[in-house]
Amino acid sequence: MATPSRSGVFGAATDRRVEQFTESVSFDHRLYQQDIQGSIAHSRMLAAQQVISSDEQQQIETTLTEIGEEIAENRFALRIELEDIHMHIEQALIDRLGDTGRKLHTGRSRNDQVSTDFRLWVRDAIDKLDAQLAAVQRAFVTRCEQDMDVTLPAYTHLQRAQPVLAPHYWLAYCEKLHRDRDRLRDCRRRVNVCTLGTAAVAGTTLPIDRQDVAGRLGFDGISANSIDSSSDRDFVLETAFCLAMIAEHLSTWAEEWILWSTVEYRFIKLPHEFCTGSSIMPQKINPDVLELIRGKTARVIGSLQTLLVLVKGLPLAYNRDLQEDKPALFDAVDTVTSCLELAAPMVAGAELQRESIAARLDRGYLDATTLMEYLIKCGVPHRNAHHLVGDLVRQATDRDVPLAGLPAEVYDAAHAGLSEHVYDVLGVDKAVAAFCSYGSTAPHEVAKQVTLWRERLSITEGSLA
Numbered sequence: 484m485a486t487p488s489r490s491g492v493f494g495a496a497t498d499r500r501v502e503q504f505t506e507s508v509s510f511d512h513r514l515y516q517q518d519i520q521g522s523i524a525h526s527r528m529l530a531a532q533q534v535i536s537s538d539e540q541q542q543i544e545t546t547l548t549e550i551g552e553e554i555a556e557n558r559f560a561l562r563i564e565l566e567d568i569h570m571h572i573e574q575a576l577i578d579r580l581g582d583t584g585r586k587l588h589t590g591r592s593r594n595d596q597v598s599t600d601f602r603l604w605v606r607d608a609i610d611k612l613d614a615q616l617a618a619v620q621r622a623f624v625t626r627c628e629q630d631m632d633v634t635l636p637a638y639t640h641l642q643r644a645q646p647v648l649a650p651h652y653w654l655a656y657c658e659k660l661h662r663d664r665d666r667l668r669d670c671r672r673r674v675n676v677c678t679l680g681t682a683a684v685a686g687t688t689l690p691i692d693r694q695d696v697a698g699r700l701g702f703d704g705i706s707a708n709s710i711d712s713s714s715d716r717d718f719v720l721e722t723a724f725c726l727a728m729i730a731e732h733l734s735t736w737a738e739e740w741i742l743w744s745t746v747e748y749r750f751i752k753l754p755h756e757f758c759t760g761s762s763i764m765p766q767k768i769n770p771d772v773l774e775l776i777r778g779k780t781a782r783v784i785g786s787l788q789t790l791l792v793l794v795k796g797l798p799l800a801y802n803r804d805l806q807e808d809k810p811a812l813f814d815a816v817d818t819v820t821s822c823l824e825l826a827a828p829m830v831a832g833a834e835l836q837r838e839s840i841a842a843r844l845d846r847g848y849l850d851a852t853t854l855m856e857y858l859i860k861c862g863v864p865h866r867n868a869h870h871l872v873g874d875l876v877r878q879a880t881d882r883d884v885p886l887a888g889l890p891a892e893v894y895d896a897a898h899a900g901l902s903e904h905v906y907d908v909l910g911v912d913k914a915v916a917a918f919c920s921y922g923s924t925a926p927h928e929v930a931k932q933v934t935l936w937r938e939r940l941s942i943t944e945g946s947l948a
């Protein structure tokens with residue numbers, strides 16, 4: 484009897500080691516729902532095209548649904564002789580329906596079936612990731628109002644640079660995650676294309692209706708070239724890149740908060756339920772979660788690298804190498820999902836250490852650039868103003884005082900009459916208040932952005948605890 488199970492070449496039995504080596508069911512079982520969904524849509528199309536009868540279609544659909552329930556409830560045995568999840572489901576269908584089951588594979592091959600199932604899976608993964616990214620953004624935006632009174636040093640080269648409002652930092656991460664969501668949304672357009680019916684490589688002589696299947700599966704369209712369709716893994720690579728980018732952004736945030744939580748910085752207190760202790764040093768509150776978010780970025784980048792190398796130089800069209808795409812993407816999705824799951828509550832639960840931040844804000848000459856721009860407003864050319872302030876900072880450093888601690892005669896010596904108003908612009912609070920450009924940390928600009936983000940994320944008053 485004809486079965487879909489793996490037979491060796493010209494009837495010779497396959498070596499057990501080959502079965503072991505070539506199986507994919509140990510990981511592609513994760514596609515079972517998509518496989519059943521795809522097969523039901525395919526069978527409905529076959530019935531609509533009168534390739535199978537509607538009675539046969541109904542039997543197929545009912546049995547596929549049963550099989551799906553059995554897999555979901557762990558009542559379905561997987562065995563490597565059947566290679567992948569697609570063959571398992573088809574074999575179970577044949578075991579139960581005989582020749583009617585044997586009709587399901589009409590007009591398709593596993594090549595387009597795998598591609599379609601994976602596209603459905605990736606589409607779903609993208610939608611879940613989008614919701615998770617939005618949750619992290621919401622956590623940042625929700626912090627903004629409570630932290631509006633906090634000024635932090637912004638760094639360049641990890642050296643104190645200029646003063647910024649804490650929400651300006653939080654929204655910096657929102658912007659990064661926004662681009663991540665945008666990238667995923669764009670990638671989704673290319674994922675959401677139906678390849679079913681392109682068959683093994685050249686299409687089929689049977690009267691199938693690919694548009695019909697695509698519509699039933701919620702795809703936006705169908706692929707135009709059967710050779711391309713069976714070899715195309717761009718959608719997997721693109722998704723992996725989007726994931727690597729998210730991981731990169733998370734690792735920057737993780738690194739920043741690891742530093743900020745040290746005694747040296749004392750900017751932030753991490754929620755203790757997301758930290759670990761040390762077995763030997765009782766005082767330790769270790770930021771292991773953040774370290775692992777940073778560390779797991781390596782895995783995600785590794786997956787992207789694997790996929791890029793996997794497809795490099797493959798001839799058209801389907802090659803078995805492509806089976807290896809799934810472990811790489813599954814791992815990247817799982818890893819980023821777990822990082823995002825922890826990022827949201829950590830962002831929400833951390834506390835800025837207001838007193839220790841405020842106590843040290845006058846260190847590092849954060850208002851030097853403001854002073855320079857004040858001189859420019861007084862008519863001093865930029866380069867000269869830069870030079871003058873450089874000299875003032877040097878004098879303040881020698882005296883170990885902030886710029887506001889330099890006496891009036893020093894300012895007047897630098898620029899005639901400067902002392903009259905200079906003290907009105909010095910100090911971090913005045914420095915922050917002086918910003919005015921779009922995208923800057925100017926309080927009114929930041930407030931506008933917070934409002935915009937609340938609208939974008941539909942955050943209403945009291946909608947988040």
Ligand code: ARG
Nearest residue numbers: 507566567593594597805806
């Ligand atoms: N398990 C395989 C995969 O996931 C199925 C490939 C079927 N095609 C074939 N020509 N062997 O890619």
